[in-house]
Amino acid sequence: MTDQLGALTTIFTEFYYWITVVLMFLIHVGFCMYEVGASRYKHHQHTLMKNTMLIPLVTVTWFLFGWWIYWAFPTGPGLAPSIMNESAALITDESAFSAKWYLPNSDLMAVNLGDHISGVFWAAFLLFSWTAASIVSGAVIERITTFAFGILAIAIGSVFWTIDAAWGWHFDGWMLKLLGYHDAYASGVIHAIAGGFALGILAVLGPRIGKFSSSGVPRNIGPRNPWLVTIGLFLIYTGFWGFYAACNIPIFNLGPEYGMEGVTYWTATNIYVTPTTLSGITMNFLMSLSGGLLAGYVIAKGDPFWTYSSGLAGIICASAGNDLYHPIQAMIIAMIGVVIAYKLHYWVERKFKIDDAVGAVAVHGYAGFAGLVICGFVLNGYPSSGYSVGAMWDGTTYAAINPLGMFIGALIMFVVLGFIPGWIIAKVLHGMGRLRIPREVELAGLDFDIMEAAKDDEKTVASSS
Amino acid sequence: MAVTNWIDHLSAKEVAGAVYPGVGTEGVLVLIAVVIWIGWHAITAKQEEDELKKLVKRRPSSNAWKSNVTDG
Numbered sequence: 082m083t084d085q086l087g088a089l090t091t092i093f094t095e096f097y098y099w100i101t102v103v104l105m106f107l108i109h110v111g112f113c114m115y116e117v118g119a120s121r122y123k124h125h126q127h128t129l130m131k132n133t134m135l136i137p138l139v140t141v142t143w144f145l146f147g148w149w150i151y152w153a154f155p156t157g158p159g160l161a162p163s164i165m166n167e168s169a170a171l172i173t174d175e176s177a178f179s180a181k182w183y184l185p186n187s188d189l190m191a192v193n194l195g196d197h198i199s200g201v202f203w204a205a206f207l208l209f210s211w212t213a214a215s216i217v218s219g220a221v222i223e224r225i226t227t228f229a230f231g232i233l234a235i236a237i238g239s240v241f242w243t244i245d246a247a248w249g250w251h252f253d254g255w256m257l258k259l260l261g262y263h264d265a266y267a268s269g270v271i272h273a274i275a276g277g278f279a280l281g282i283l284a285v286l287g288p289r290i291g292k293f294s295s296s297g298v299p300r301n302i303g304p305r306n307p308w309l310v311t312i313g314l315f316l317i318y319t320g321f322w323g324f325y326a327a328c329n330i331p332i333f334n335l336g337p338e339y340g341m342e343g344v345t346y347w348t349a350t351n352i353y354v355t356p357t358t359l360s361g362i363t364m365n366f367l368m369s370l371s372g373g374l375l376a377g378y379v380i381a382k383g384d385p386f387w388t389y390s391s392g393l394a395g396i397i398c399a400s401a402g403n404d405l406y407h408p409i410q411a412m413i414i415a416m417i418g419v420v421i422a423y424k425l426h427y428w429v430e431r432k433f434k435i436d437d438a439v440g441a442v443a444v445h446g447y448a449g450f451a452g453l454v455i456c457g458f459v460l461n462g463y464p465s466s467g468y469s470v471g472a473m474w475d476g477t478t479y480a481a482i483n484p485l486g487m488f489i490g491a492l493i494m495f496v497v498l499g500f501i502p503g504w505i506i507a508k509v510l511h512g513m514g515r516l517r518i519p520r521e522v523e524l525a526g527l528d529f530d531i532m533e534a535a536k537d538d539e540k541t542v543a544s545s546s
Numbered sequence: 547m548a549v550t551n552w553i554d555h556l557s558a559k560e561v562a563g564a565v566y567p568g569v570g571t572e573g574v575l576v577l578i579a580v581v582i583w584i585g586w587h588a589i590t591a592k593q594e595e596d597e598l599k600k601l602v603k604r605r606p607s608s609n610a611w612k613s614n615v616t617d618g
Contacts, residue, residue: 123611141583145576185579186572188564195563228591522601524608529601532614539616
């Protein structure tokens with residue numbers, strides 16, 4: 082950094098992403114509170130630990146290989162050539178955004194005076210990874226082993242979601258070029274995939290003891306601490322707001338980037354490097370939250386658990402196109418998504434005996450899937466990338482956003498990279514006898530020993546006084 | 547190489563970006579991280595298995611936890 086303006090821009094961008102990372106930490110705080118509030122007393126501490134330990138597990142593996150995958154895989158490989166090197170192989174050569182710089186032994190993966198951005202960008206994506214794993218965590222509470230969850234958290238947090246991000250979120254991703262995929266704030270790349278992955282696990286894991294009667298009728302196991310659930314969801318909303326900012330590039334000159342001669346155009350962009358405004362997406366975030374809450378309150382007849390979750394589902398559904406929607410469109414799309422998610426949740430529960438303890442598959446998976454499909458219709462014809470009009474991509478052009486491409490994209494997220502890997506890994510863990518805790522422990526409570534020890538401690542203290 | 551003098555470091559013709567101790571040993575550090583990561587899974591998997599087996603042997607009733615609730 083040798084001139085002051087360049088230095089200011091760099092430091093501003095570094096600080097911008099740093100702030101978003103801190104804000105997004107609240108998502109994880111919220112998920113922990115939410116899960117503990119939803120679990121029963123006898124499982125509280127293990128539930129908390131399960132979700133907490135995904136932080137170091139996903140972080141370490143994200144450092145070791147997750148971040149590398151994101152930069153290496155935009156081409157598939159083998160599905161569409163890169164705009165950087167025109168090759169369809171993994172991007173590990175000397176290209177501008179080569180994955181070679183993000184190997185764990187690269188000197189850019191550390192304090193480096195020549196690079197002020199990689200670390201905060203790495204961290205922003207890492208927080209997305211925690212979120213993907215944490216979504217899964219809520220669905221499987223009270224019966225999965227911590228060992229199995231650790232493996233599954235790494236699979237979704239450091240492997241499968243980062244593959245989908247390379248395919249459908251990277252500006253060079255093959256899904257943009259061939260399908261016209263557009264998912265600005267991750268309806269699919271975080272939420273649909275995590276919901277699908279959770280559903281795949283649940284199909285193998287089975288319901289909590291007592292969830293279904295002998296005739297198969299589902300019973301409600303409501304949240305044990307509604308206040309903790311409330312604060313948890315408010316914190317998730319707050320962190321999600323930070324996530325929206327994290328998905329943008331705060332300041333970028335699109336003229337030279339698109340190869341437009343003599344044109345200077347400074348703007349904020351979404352992750353695809355197409356223009357949007359922080360101002361506009363803030364309106365859309367709040368209007369989709371509102372649409373979700375309004376619809377959730379009606380459809381769940383004022384049930385607080387579902388109303389709060391619906392606020393989240395509303396944002397998730399509108400997120401794919403919230404960089405461009407009108408705020409009222411965002412609100413309506415959110416309402417549609419909530420109705421679909423709520424209805425599907427109970428239908429799947431009854432039909433397939435799936436016990437999704439916190440409604441994660443519905444709120445994230447079904448609402449995310451619906452959001453992608455809706456986006457294909459509402460943004461039909463919009464360019465999926467600015468590079469289609471510029472110099473960097475001189476082969477065939479990027480496909481425009483379209484309903485069929487978005488539907489296929491939704492299937493890739495929910496089924497191909499979500500449900501199927503979740504189901505397979507859960508099957509393997511089940512085959513090893515390591516997926517589910519023993520029945521006796523589930524009935525007695527995962528915290529039985531901890532609680533007994535606490536009681537003994539208390540007796541000792543009481544007798545000494 | 548460790549930085550010993552910032553003025554010399556920053557006035558060099560080409561400023562070296564990497565300033566952490568042990569530049570060049572990143573590969574070894576990565577190996578250590580992998581061992582810690584895999585080792586953690588191995589240790590905690592064993593701990594969890596033992597804990598679950600122990601509890602299964604005791605067969606507490608589904609209401610036994612209630613007598614363990616501490617409150618003050």
